[in-house]
Amino acid sequence: MKIISDLWYDKSIEIVLFKNPLIDRNVSDIIQLHEYAGEFVQKPISIFDSVEILRAINDLKLPPAKLDIGKLTYEYHSDDNNFNNVKAFVIDKLKSATEYKAIKPKDVVLYGFGRIGRLLARELMSKTGKGTQMRLRAIVVRGTLNTEILEKRACLLRTDSVHGNFTGTVTVNAVDNTLLINGTTVQIISANTPEEIDYTEYEISNALVIDNTGAFRDQNQLSRHLKAKGVSKVLLTASGKGVPNIVHGVNHFDYDPDTTHIFSAASCTTNAITPILKVIEDSVGIKKGHLETIHAYTNDQNLVDNMHPKYRRGRAANLNMVITETGAGQAVAKALPGLKGKLTSNAIRVPVPNGSLAILNLDIKNKTSLEGINTIIKKYALEGDLVEQIKYSLSKELVSTDIIGSVAPAVYDSEATIVSDNGKNLILYIWYDNEFGYSQQVIRLAKYIAKVRRYTYY
Known part of the structure; x- marks a missing residue:
């Protein structure tokens, strides 16, 4: 120790x-x-x-x-x-x-400070080390800034009902509108639009903006960040339109950070299923399949029955299982083009605050067995390009709370796998922490974009 x-x-x-x-x-x-x-x-x-x-x-x-x-x-x-x-x-x-060449640290700005934003802030500050990788310099929020508002935001960073207390210190400086996190000053900026901010006023330059608001989702909207002074790259923490959708470990090398300026980290579900689907496609081939994700409720849903733009999501999230759509099946094809048109998908939101489960029902090209498919996935979890993305679970007692805090976006439940008698149909169960596990993928992609990946030995 x-x-x-x-x-x-x-x-x-x-x-x-x-x-x-x-x-x-x-x-x-x-x-x-x-x-x-x-x-x-x-x-x-x-x-x-x-x-x-x-x-x-x-x-x-x-x-x-x-x-x-x-x-x-x-x-x-x-x-x-x-x-x-x-x-x-x-x-x-x-x-x-x-x-290994020396790393030049990258300034990072979090645009938005919700569930994912706060987890990213925790991770960035707890892994700062000597400041040799990414340095969180600013957090952008909307609305008035004063002592009360800053203290409330600091409290949300310190404590979390799902992920527990932050193992560090957070203090407020209301005079300068800053948070002192683990001894490092982070500027809090209030802005209504991305392009109105001059980050150079805060001595921030060549920054990577991580947009976790969900308000800007396409090329034109995300390009607005690049109009702000001091910004060089943008990373969206959701599926994007007209921009590269990246699942780190699967297709991040397809895009050069020197020539690509806007990236999407896709969705939590896409990051959970794509690594497993790549393994299956590369090893036995996929003819077609269906994805059903049993997903924790999100802030988009109502706590009590009320109006909502989408059907069913208006019903109380803490009382109901809610069928809704997910674009994860189609989004997979952006990372794995060979699966385009082969997957259908749907989602059921359930009354848990975090921890989700993707069920993959796949018709495959080459015959396999239960032992065979488990051996294949274990090999990928042990070595190769997907060791960060796949965790192989041996537990017969695994439930959703057990995977909270998992650093891997996909936790493969080897004890739940079903293979048909003819060896041509698989039903795979993939658990994922839709908040923390996904945040880890965002951090990995951010390091690739910022070109600050450390020497690694896996």
Whole structure:
């Protein structure tokens, strides 16, 4: 625990165990994560081995990085490991880190401060480290700013009914309209339109604006952010029209941040299902399918029965299951063009505040089995381009509250998978934290756009 803390706060090196964060975890958490890791790879993952690998990492001169000691431990005990010395093994595995170029920090502005905006603020501030990646410089809101309003916004950042208390400090400076978050000053700006803001007045330049208001969704509307002084890139936290819709890990490399200025991070549901659909399409092929998402209620719905622009959403969200539409099935095709026209989709909003479930009913091209499809998805969750996106669950007791706080946008329920007798139809259950898990995907994409991705070893 001490080495993990020292690596993070002194060297900006984040340690994870098969994608699970280890910073600020207690003893029980770490023991349980090692037990999960051992069951996941079907080999013992010893805490003593983890400590030896951490000591070796701590002795090396490395750039800011994110390192998975679970993968390192697994590989150290693999049959093709020719090293008897832990330090020599770690040096060999991380040798490419010496070629990693220094990162130029990126100024970030959050345009909007709702559910996703506050989670992004928490993540940006808790992962600031030495400020070598993204620096939250400002938050844009609408309406009057005064001591009472600022304190209310600060309180919403400090406490959250779903995600708990923020493990940091937040204080208000009403004179300068700023929040002091973990000792870092963040400017609060009131504006009615994006183009009226001059960010350079606050010494913000070449900034990435993350728009989480949902008010601007197409190319023309989002371009308004680029008219503001001090802005170079825009990222929408919803599906966009006429702009690249990106599911990080699946299609982010298709767009060059040097030439593309506006991005969409798609929707939470799209980020949950697309990585799994890519695995299925690449491995056994998809003929057609249907997506049904059992989704937590959102702020768009009414707390009590009242008028609403859309049918059914006007009924009380905390009392009803509400059938509504979702564009996730069509949105998948923007990231995976080969699936265009192959998926239908619908949604049911249910009375839980967070934690959703996507059910994929797929007709596939090549025959498989329950063991076969689980083995395929486990492999993708363990190695390759989708390790951040897919978490493989072994639990027989998994329910929606269990996935709150998951850093992966897709939690694959291996115990719930159904394969037809002829091996040509799959029913897959994909859990997702539609707030926190999605926010992690937004952060990953933001780092790619800002070109501040650290050296990683997964």
